[in-house]
Amino acid sequence: MRAGHFKTLQRLVNRKVGNAAGLEQAGFSGLLFQPSLQTYDTHWYATRAKPWSLGVQAWVALLGGSLAITILAFLNGRRLGLTAARQGLILIIGAMGFVATLLAAQLLHLGQLPPFYSPIRESAGMEYRLLSQAIALISYFFLVRLQRSDYRTHCFYRATEHASFVVPWILIIALARVQSWLVFDARTLLEGLW
Amino acid sequence: MEPRDPNLTLALHFVETGQPQRALTHLDRANADQTDNPFFWYVRGQALYDLEEFDSAIQAVHKGLTLAPEAIFLLYQLCNCQSRQGNLAAAERTLLKALQQAPEDPELLCRYAILVSEGGQLDKAEQLVEEAARFDPEHPAIARTQATLAYLTGHDRQAAEASRRTLLSNPDDIYGQYMLGVSLAAEGRVGDADVYLRTAARLDPLNEAITSTTRHSRLIAHWLLWPLRPVQRFGPMKIWLAAIVVIFGLWELGFAKLTTTLATVYLVYCVYSWVAPPLLKWWLQRQRPGYR
Secondary structure (H helix, E strand, O other), rough: OOOHHHHHHHHHHHHHOOOOOOOOHOOOOOHOOOOOOOOOOHHHHHHHHOOOOOOOOHHHHHHHOOHHHHHHHHHHHHHHOOOHHHHHHHHHHHHHHHHHHHHHHHHHHHHHOOOOOOOOOOOOOHHHHHHHHHHHHHHHHHHHHHHHHHHHHHHHHHHOOOOHHHHHHHHHHHHHHHHHHHHHHHHHHHHHOO | OOOOOOOHHHHHHHOOOOHHHHHHHHHHOOOHHHHHHHHHHHHHHHHHHHHOOOHHHHHHHHHHHHHHOOOHHHHHHHHHHHHHOOOOOHHHHHHHHHHHHHOOOOOHHHHHHHHHHHHHHHHHHHHHHHHHHHHOOOHHHHHHHHHHHHOOOOOOOHHHHHHHHHHOOOOOHHHHHHHHHHHHHOOOHHHHHHHHHHHHHHHOOOOOHHHHHHHHHHHHOOOHHHHHHHHHHHHHHHHHHHHHHHHHHHHOOOOOHHHHHHHHOOOOOHHHHHHHHHHHHHHHHHHOOOOO
């Protein structure tokens, strides 16, 4: 049944040891065969908290907005062990998304964006929500790309289990409120300044 | 190094057929002089590896290495045990020792690629596969490794193509079946994925990674989750965009009631997609003890 796997080992069993001259003389670039896993922290990978699935983050973006998705993506990036540069990019993309939400809300308020009607009820609140969702989903599109390879490596080699949905739901409920408050408070502030 | 003792031959057969416990029984019955044969320790190490007794497997392989310090097959096996223990640093040192002796071996180069990919170094892994392909582009390990790396970097279609290439040369390749299932699942084709993952689980029932992925796939492919196939296939982002376009389009055309109904259906659909999978998993765990 497992002959395929075993053939690999059989080939190595029968393999004649040759070319003892080593890697460099065989024409390999030295860097490729420099040990690169010697600082790999086995303990950290074994004991770290489980990450959240990328699918859940789409709902956080949709319902919680830019602020919620940025914070969840950043926390997830730390759990996945993303490089500092990638974690920084997550924060930059999140900040850009939040600023875009602020601008969109302000432009809506000033009537600078073409009006569209809410199918549920005509209100500026619904228009703001749709724009906020669209911006958060665009942010999610980029944030997921930053996490994807590390997330898949985690799932593929280590575990398929994910962290509980409790934290994403708290982020959705709390940060959607915080974002709305910030957006409308900032608008009042901007109006005062202008 | 070929097995001459009938017990060693039988043990090899049981390892090949996924019966490591029986293999160990026959190894215990083998002649005492077999302990001077590195192949004996190789088979013992493989049986213990299959039983996930990695410390004992490493001890067995080390005994073999004291007899044949440069045996590539023992170094390869030691690397496998060390990487399963999560000790990637030791696994790398072992594999580089093997590569020093056979630097152009595609099998070893691909194993190193997989090892560094496990450590998150996907660029280096891709370079190693390119090196391996330089020596033997048709080697089956290359397509297998390409499939893994394509999946890890998010290129699901390429991963599925590479897995199909693996299966063309060997339809019973467990890893090819597994990778094709995993790539198709990532593409959202959960029904097709389930077929390949079940085949892989049938071919290698001892492999915990394959069986757990197959269990997850069976959950996703459950008939109660059929309504979620569009979300699995296209993702929530595209579904949201489609829903918004349809709802606003109908509103603009003056179908107020239809718009309200569709908006309600979409909301219910969203709630179902959050609630149904964990509830189904909980229900299956209650129904079938041992289901994880």
